[in-house]
Amino acid sequence: MTTGLGSNGLKYAQELLGYSGNAKAVTGGQMEHYRGLLKQVDRTHIKWYPTQEASYKLYRHWEWKYHDKWRKDPKRQIRDRASLIRPDALLVVHGKKFWIEDDTGKEWLDQLGKFKRYIDSFEPLDHQKNQVIWVTDSKKRAKNM
Secondary structure, rough: EEEEEOOHHHHHHHHHHHOOOOOEEOOHHHHHHHHHHOOOOOHHHEEEEHHHHHHHHHHHHHHHHHHHHHHHHHHHHHHHHOOOOOOOOEEEEEEEEEEEEEEEOOOOOHHHHHHHHHHHHHOOOOOEEHHHEEEEOOOHHHHOO
């Protein structure tokens, strides 16, 4: 769970919700990132999951598929989880999944490497049901993708 609350507000909200997970406050830059993504989406007809929740949902797909193998080899589970892409968000519209990648040019990982991580993360799954939407604020960056 990721939140824009301060540490006291976060603790209070966790108590109210009965949430005992590993929640942490987000930085100002990450909060602006979320707000920018949310401006582009009408939340009335969709389910929206920011980075941490989207990453967890992707992991759960892998967990479902590889449960038996991971039980036999717990180190493989750790390696597999570490290798998964961390999408910026997940948008679900009428049950159809769209993984969101907001490209602002501020990340160090090159685009080709990020494309490959998405492929590697979705290839073992039913990748026809996993589409990635790349969002950028520049025509030049879009063209270079």
